[in-house]
Amino acid sequence: DQQVKQNSPSLSVQEGRISILNCDYTNSMFDYFLWYKKYPAEGPTFLISISSIKDKNEDGRFTVFLNKSAKHLSLHIVPSQPGDSAVYFCAAYSGGGADGLTFGKGTHLIIQP
Amino acid sequence: KAGVTQTPRYLIKTRGQQVTLSCSPISGHRSVSWYQQTPGQGLQFLFEYFSETQRNKGNFPGRFSGRQFSNSRSEMNVSTLELGDSALYLCASSHGRQVNTEAFFGQGTRLTVV
Numbered sequence: 001d002q003q004v005k006q007n008s009p010s011l012s013v014q015e016g017r018i019s020i021l022n023c024d025y026t027n028s029m030f031d032y033f034l035w036y037k038k039y040p041a042e043g044p045t046f047l048i049s050i051s052s053i054k055d056k057n058e059d060g061r062f063t064v065f066l067n068k069s070a071k072h073l074s075l076h077i078v079p080s081q082p083g084d085s086a087v088y089f090c091a092a093y094s095g096g097g098a099d100g101l102t103f104g105k106g107t108h109l110i111i112q113p
Numbered sequence: 114k115a116g117v118t119q120t121p122r123y124l125i126k127t128r129g130q131q132v133t134l135s136c137s138p139i140s141g142h143r144s145v146s147w148y149q150q151t152p153g154q155g156l157q158f159l160f161e162y163f164s165e166t167q168r169n170k171g172n173f174p175g176r177f178s179g180r181q182f183s184n185s186r187s188e189m190n191v192s193t194l195e196l197g198d199s200a201l202y203l204c205a206s207s208h209g210r211q212v213n214t215e216a217f218f219g220q221g222t223r224l225t226v227v
Contacts, residue, residue, distance in 0.1 A: 043203050046216065091156075100158030101148075101158060103155050103156035104155060105154075106155060106156075
């Protein structure tokens with residue numbers, strides 16, 4: 001049973017436009033959510049996170065929105081740049097993370113020039 | 114400050130063999146977690162070590178084991194390799210017990226079982 005779902009395996013966006021990556025979760029115990037970015041042949045790199053007590057967190061071009069009632073979060077990238085082309089993983093944990101991060105399967109974002 | 118170092122980067126083994134992967138965390142980090150990444154299952158949590166003790170284990174068979182040394186370096190061992198064990202194995206280090214925003218990943222070890 002997949003507790004974190006990223007239903008779009010890939011997403012293509014034009015440079016300069018907004019990229020919106022979506023993530024759904026089923027475990028209501030999750031209280032912390034993270035987005036990681038991964039380039040080929042590299043490990044995931046932390047991007048941005050949000051606690052379940054918030055509904056929005058912003059860091060430069062990246063904003064994460066959390067809708068707890070819908071068990072849904074999204075990552076907005078504005079404006080999208082060519083270097084943003086990568087696989088984006090949504091991850092979550094509960095209770096301090098003792099059980100490790102639960103990851104979605106990732107969305108491959110392709111920024112078109 | 115050196116990042117998380119995983120060795121070897123690539124490995125080819127045959128079915129039935131065993132393999133040991135190594136992870137050196139960032140200096141000062143005491144927690145090391147291991148993850149398996151496959152195209153079909155994505156990133157899955159294997160186990161986490163803190164101060165030489167395994168804190169928790171994901172849903173993997175007993176063929177997957179690990180340990181952590183007093184210098185926080187960690188090894189992961191897979192015995193009786195199966196074709197399905199072919200994957201990218203990633204380790205992540207962080208300061209403390211919590212897997213939080215300060216978790217840094219290594220580049221991974223790409224294991225191919227033939």
